[in-house]
Amino acid sequence: GQQLNQSPQSMFIQEGEDVSMNCTSSSIFNTWLWYKQDPGEGPVLLIALYKAGELTSNGRLTAQFGITRKDSFLNISASIPSDVGIYFCAGQKDFGNEKLTFGTGTRLTIIP
């Protein structure tokens, strides 16, 4: 099935640094979601975006719904050790079709 392309695939940063990752698609999605997955666990919802151009924050996390509705960005400011994990974007075509298409994932590692 279709997947959304996330970049970068992996990141190695030092604690305190800011992080940026993005997600792109060749087709339009009307809802964008960002999830974090820790090893051996299910994804946990971080931020949900419903309108093109929308910018939403959740603590140190900020995500934006691209104007073209074909991309989304997630930024993490002042990273801390518990930010380590895999971040997935997910897109939903419309409210009548609840299926989520997931991105390829960005693995975040914090170097001591």
Place this chain on the structure above:
Amino acid sequence: GAVVSQHPSWVICKSGTSVKIECRSLDFQATTMFWYRQFPKQSLMLMATSNEGSKATYEQGVEKDKFLINHASLTLSTLTVTSAHPEDSSFYICSARLAGSNTGELFFGEGSRLTVL
């Protein structure tokens, strides 16, 4: 927040046996639940959509006779991997949407790791 629980969290079985995984919404009702499969270092791939009181809808390439889904109540969906083989070893994750919600937010279970020997 909405909690989705899966059981078992891990299971090891012999090739040829069947394994049932449960997905429960603990504090909300879910008319629709989704089953995903995730192989190591890969993303989540949707297997099927489970609808309460009706047949599940399977994604292309997923064998409905191999992966039996039952959604008997508004809080429980089960996935049975029949005649499991080593290639079925994977992390199976369910998700649920709050009944009556018009948002796209899905809540995920903790996942169930299946290892077929």
